[in-house]
Amino acid sequence: MKRLAIATILAASLGLCAGLSQAQTAATKKITLTGGSVGGAWSAIGNAIGETIRRESPGASFGYEPGREAANIQLVSTGKVELGIAHAQLIKRAQAGEEPFKAPITNLRAIALIDPTAAVQILVREDAGIESFESILAAKKPVRIALNQRGTLMAVTGEEVFKAYGITAKDIEGWGGRIHHVDYNAGLEMMKNGQVDVIINMLAFPSGQINSATREMKVKMLGISPEATAKLGALLGTAPITVPAGTYAFQPAAVPTITGSVVLFASAEMKNEDAALIVDGMIKHFDYLRQAHAMMARLEPVNLTQTAPLALHPGAEAAYRKAGLLK
Structure with a gap:
């Protein structure tokens, strides 16, 4: 009888411990x-x-x-x-x-x-001879481009910006140019080394990365036209935004662009x-x-x-x- 009582108490204790353990596990997210x-x-x-x-x-x-x-x-x-x-x-x-x-x-x-302000910022080397996307298309320029890594909105948006001006990746390669998909710091380094003419990314402004990189090279920022902005908004869900004049030392005028979130x-x-x-x-x-x-x-x-x-x-x-x- 005594043994039975002890066994009953032991079983109850084990059950209680198991219940507490399950409750603790359930409570842990x-x-x-x-x-x-x-x-x-x-x-x-x-x-x-x-x-x-x-x-x-x-x-x-x-x-x-x-x-x-x-x-x-x-x-x-x-x-x-x-x-x-x-x-x-x-x-x-x-x-x-x-x-x-x-x-x-x-x-x-x-x-x-x-x-809220993942703004498209398009930098061009000053010595690349590029004034606008229209000038790239008109001259069929063999432009070398750095976009962010594949599988990111930054890369998709960079490609779609060119498409909004009638320029496809196939066009760029056909003219002798090339698109590099690399992380942003690597792309900026390539631009400093003269391996890239244009780099596009989406980031807040002013960007410390841009400020740091442009101390060692001369660049300008390209804007996005109202027509291209409307196309990109319908396609991607982006919104118009302006990079204010003087945001960067190399950028004396306001630059219209688009932003994601x-x-x-x-x-x-x-x-x-x-x-x-x-x-x-x-x-x-x-x-x-x-x-x-x-x-x-x-x-x-x-x-x-x-x-x-x-x-x-x-x-x-x-x-x-x-x-x-x-x-």
């Missing part, structure tokens, strides 16, 4: 965010967002993984990671199944805006309460996020909601409404 290369702006912001999650949910397990835009979209869509960073305009292309995507990806939703996004399958938890942490610790990178320093909490053309996750939307940032 694992969140992985995939962004950009280590040391870059997306890495800094991604890790800062992770810290706000940890502060709001101390038991949460957060990990940051370096990535590339198109891959980030695929990983979040298939549930391999919970959060990603990408341009909203590239996600728009994913939804339509356009290059670099093979089929539509429709299950992505925005959590927050993290950069960078968002934190999740799968539509993410639970509403999880999306809300992430938003709550970002709002509550917004001052901390602002200190993480200059990109976030330009934002106010209300800007987090401005994720078009990507729709907000319902849980994120509810959290913004509760905080009074959406009506």
Whole structure:
């Protein structure tokens, strides 16, 4: 009888321990965010967002993984990671199944805006003899171009800018030119070494990378015409923006261009309460996020909601409404 009682108590204790263990496991959230290369702006912001999650949910397990835009979209869509960073305009292309995507990806939703001014900035070496895109087309110039790595909105947009002026990659190669797909720092180095005539990227202005690189070479900035801006807006979802005169020492006049936006996004399958938890942490610790990178320093909490053309996750939307940032 005594043995039976002891066995019963032991079984109950083991059951209780197992129950506590399961409860603790269930309470521990694992969140992985995939962004950009280590040391870059997306890495800094991604890790800062992770810290706000940890502060709001101390038991949460957060990990940051370096990535590339198109891959980030695929990983979040298939549930391999919970959060990603990408341009909203590239996600728009994913939804339509356009290059670099093979089929539509429709299950992505925005959590927050993290950069509203990813502006296209087009630098040309002063000694390249290029005054405009029209002059490249008229002369069938064998121009050497540096675009960002494949699978990024920066690369797609660079190609589409040329197409908006009637210039295809096939044209460029046929005229004896070449397109290099490299990371931005490598492209700037190639330009300094005289290997590239034109470099295009999307980034905030003024850019420290541009300021640093142009101390050692003479360049000018090309603008985008209203007609090309309209074409690109319809195709990519970009918006017109102007780089103010004097933003850079080499740029005395204002330059019209286009801009995209960078968002934190999740799968539509993410639970509403999880999306809300992430938003709550970002709002509550917004001052901390602002200190993480200059990109976030330009934002106010209300800007987090401005994720078009990507729709907000319902849980994120509810959290913004509760905080009074959406009506």
